Amino acid sequence: MAVEDLHGLIHFVLKSPTSLQTLFKPLQAALLRHHAPTSLYNTLIQTLSSSNSHSLSLSLYSLMLTSSSSVPDALTFPPLLKSCSRLRDLPLGRSLHCHLSSLALRSDVSISNSLISFYSRCGLLASSRQVFDGMPRHARNVVTWTSLIGAYVRHGQLESALSLFRAMLDSGIRPNRPTFLSVIPCVSDAKLADDLCRLISDEGLDGDGYLRNAVVRMYMRCGKIDYARKLFDSMEEKDLVTWSLMVDGYGRADMYFEALELFREMKVRGIFPDYVALLGLIRACVNSTMGSLAQARFVHGITVRSLLDRNVMVGTALVDLYVKRGRLRTARRLFDRMEEKSLVTWSTMISGYGMHGFGKDALDLFDRMKDLVRPDHIVFVAVLSACSHAGLIDQGWRCFYSMERDFGVVPRAEHYACMIDLLGRAGKLTEAQEFIERMPIPPDSSVWGSLLGACRIHPDEKVAEFAARSLFEMDSENSGRYILLSNVYTSLGKIKEANRIRSLMKRRGVKKTAGYSVIEVKNKTYKFLVGDETNPNSGLIYRELEKLMDRIREAGYVPNTNFALHDLEEETKERSLYVHSEKLAIVFGLMYLGPDSEIRIHKNLRVCGDCHNATKFISEVTGREILVRDSHRFHHFSGGRCSCGDYW
DNA sequence: ATAGGGTTAG
Numbered sequence: 001m002a003v004e005d006l007h008g009l010i011h012f013v014l015k016s017p018t019s020l021q022t023l024f025k026p027l028q029a030a031l032l033r034h035h036a037p038t039s040l041y042n043t044l045i046q047t048l049s050s051s052n053s054h055s056l057s058l059s060l061y062s063l064m065l066t067s068s069s070s071v072p073d074a075l076t077f078p079p080l081l082k083s084c085s086r087l088r089d090l091p092l093g094r095s096l097h098c099h100l101s102s103l104a105l106r107s108d109v110s111i112s113n114s115l116i117s118f119y120s121r122c123g124l125l126a127s128s129r130q131v132f133d134g135m136p137r138h139a140r141n142v143v144t145w146t147s148l149i150g151a152y153v154r155h156g157q158l159e160s161a162l163s164l165f166r167a168m169l170d171s172g173i174r175p176n177r178p179t180f181l182s183v184i185p186c187v188s189d190a191k192l193a194d195d196l197c198r199l200i201s202d203e204g205l206d207g208d209g210y211l212r213n214a215v216v217r218m219y220m221r222c223g224k225i226d227y228a229r230k231l232f233d234s235m236e237e238k239d240l241v242t243w244s245l246m247v248d249g250y251g252r253a254d255m256y257f258e259a260l261e262l263f264r265e266m267k268v269r270g271i272f273p274d275y276v277a278l279l280g281l282i283r284a285c286v287n288s289t290m291g292s293l294a295q296a297r298f299v300h301g302i303t304v305r306s307l308l309d310r311n312v313m314v315g316t317a318l319v320d321l322y323v324k325r326g327r328l329r330t331a332r333r334l335f336d337r338m339e340e341k342s343l344v345t346w347s348t349m350i351s352g353y354g355m356h357g358f359g360k361d362a363l364d365l366f367d368r369m370k371d372l373v374r375p376d377h378i379v380f381v382a383v384l385s386a387c388s389h390a391g392l393i394d395q396g397w398r399c400f401y402s403m404e405r406d407f408g409v410v411p412r413a414e415h416y417a418c419m420i421d422l423l424g425r426a427g428k429l430t431e432a433q434e435f436i437e438r439m440p441i442p443p444d445s446s447v448w449g450s451l452l453g454a455c456r457i458h459p460d461e462k463v464a465e466f467a468a469r470s471l472f473e474m475d476s477e478n479s480g481r482y483i484l485l486s487n488v489y490t491s492l493g494k495i496k497e498a499n500r501i502r503s504l505m506k507r508r509g510v511k512k513t514a515g516y517s518v519i520e521v522k523n524k525t526y527k528f529l530v531g532d533e534t535n536p537n538s539g540l541i542y543r544e545l546e547k548l549m550d551r552i553r554e555a556g557y558v559p560n561t562n563f564a565l566h567d568l569e570e571e572t573k574e575r576s577l578y579v580h581s582e583k584l585a586i587v588f589g590l591m592y593l594g595p596d597s598e599i600r601i602h603k604n605l606r607v608c609g610d611c612h613n614a615t616k617f618i619s620e621v622t623g624r625e626i627l628v629r630d631s632h633r634f635h636h637f638s639g640g641r642c643s644c645g646d647y648w
Numbered sequence: 649a650t651a652g653g654g655t656t657a658g
Binding site: 042046074075078079082108109110111112113114116117141142143144145146147149150176177178179180181182184185209210211212213214215216217239240241242243244245246247248249274275276277279280282283286311312313314315316317318319320342343344345346347348349350351352376378379381382 | 649650651652653654655656657658
């Protein structure tokens with residue numbers, strides 16, 4: 001009777017593991033009464049762990065410790081460690097590690113493999129590595145290698161993951177499906193992608209649907225969009241994920257129309273888009289350099305009609321979309337209407353205020369959020385940069401000091417960069433320099449970039465050179481840094497030095513990014529390059545531009561030739577300022593937009609000092625509202641002033 | 649038995 005009782009219970013538990021919740025007490029009693037052997041415990045633990053009943057599997061381990069009939073063995077620990085890693089229970093996992101060591105089970109491969117995965121899931125990459133290094137070479141199998149590769153991927157160390165993969169191949173271990181699934185996301189180089197595909201087919205895995213999805217995404221990431229599309233088209237069984245990742249890939253590649261077309265086509269083919277596919281479409285819209293406000297509203301409409309607008313991620317993406325289109329009040333309305341908000345939702349709205357120069361609103365929102373969610377390091381970047389853009393110096397410092405003290409968020413290089421920015425805008429260059437020297441972590445290019453950027457507003461040769469020395473080593477490909485330093489020299493009248501930097505840039509073969517401005521007129525967007533004459537009305541545009549320049553000169557505008565093309569004569573320099581893409585776009589807007597519409601411009605680079613100044617005057621003499629979004633933030637020009645306030 | 653898992657907002 002009693003034995004049947006135990007068998008019945010176990011049978012029931014194995015068939016439906018979740019039922020153990022209620023049956024745990026009788027099972028516990030039965031296991032102890034019948035002196036259940038280790039193998040029985042192992043089976044139960046294994047079943048529970050693989051059916052996501054992690055607490056229950058761990059409580060059977062506790063029970064095992066109290067029983068006299070069973071001692072854990074090599075098969076007991078792997079599922080237990082898995083349960084610990086799913087529960088992120090580091091202390092318990094560590095005690096399991098101690099226990100199994102005392103039972104001399106450390107040399108078991110499966111246990112070592114489980115430990116590698118456990119430590120990495122609990123955030124201790126170094127411990128994973130320690131376990132791996134402690135294993136004899138011959139004991140490491142595919143699982144061992146794959147676990148360690150996965151550990152590095154989880155910690156974002158993709159290069160290391162790739163070199164481990166190579167080391168694994170070198171030691172004669174053949175990769176399998178899980179190995180490829182871990183390695184494929186590390187690849188962002190087309191050559192490497194081809195190599196990997198060869199290996200996949202060598203292993204006879206090229207028919208695997210999951211792998212093929214991952215491969216399509218890999219080629220999108222490598223920039224081989226057309227090839228990815230070819231693979232996509234050749235796939236016979238495309239599921240929701242296949243479609244979604246392709247839509248998202250187009251979105252990341254700034255190919256809005258292709259993304260939209262695919263989104264429509266999937267519906268036609270009877271695959272109904274879920275929120276992930278929709279996120280891809282919204283991302284395409286956000287990224288779209290030629291994106292208009294009407295386009296944003298259109299995508300918003302699709303979202304509402306798909307009944308997916310209550311999803312937190314979708315809601316957040318829409319808030320971001322309106323922020324990026326310069327529609328802060330609409331963004332805020334959507335934000336307020338969201339029933340569920342995540343950390344990301346809050347940080348999107350806060351950084352939105354920051355980008356638009358509304359430091360006070362950013363701080364107010366941050367105050368409200370503090371009581372509801374624990375801010376992370378990204379929220380603090382948003383808050384600190386909002387303070388620096390709005391010149392809220394005291395609040396910025398208060399925030400910086402409280403982040404670690406009150407929220408346990410240890411400042412990273414980006415946070416220091418914000419503070420350097422804050423000091424720099426206030427003209428406290430010496431303090432900024434000293435602050436960098438006192439940093440407990442090594443300054444990165446964002447920190448040096450902030451210091452150099454401060455010299456744009458407060459030119460200082462020594463400080464600029466100090467910043468540039470480190471910067472040109474760390475970030476030598478970034479043309480903006482060279483131009484910035486050269487402009488600092490120019491504004492100090494050191495033309496020879498300025499030219500030296502320009503030629504250094506040429507010598508190093510650093511490519512200048514071509515700047516452009518996009519303007520929205522009647523739901524359509526028009527793109528202007530420097531000296532652009534491709535517009536059919538360019539003759540007219542240039543004549544209007546001349547007139548406008550005369551008007552703002554009368555109002556007090558003085559051209560700042562520091563921003564002119566470099567190797568020109570002084571008089572030509574002044575004229576070359578007129579062909580900056582931004583001025584062309586503004587004139588185009590003045591000519592073709594109704595008198596009440598706001599002029600909206602989107603630039604891929606930062607707005608230059610001369611254009612910024614000129615735009616202030618244009619807003620004054622024409623009485624127009626001008627909104628410029630550059631690579632960094634927004635500038636609202638109105639009545640001769642700009643929201644950013646501090647720019648030249 | 650042990651590893652891994654394709655899309656996901658700042």
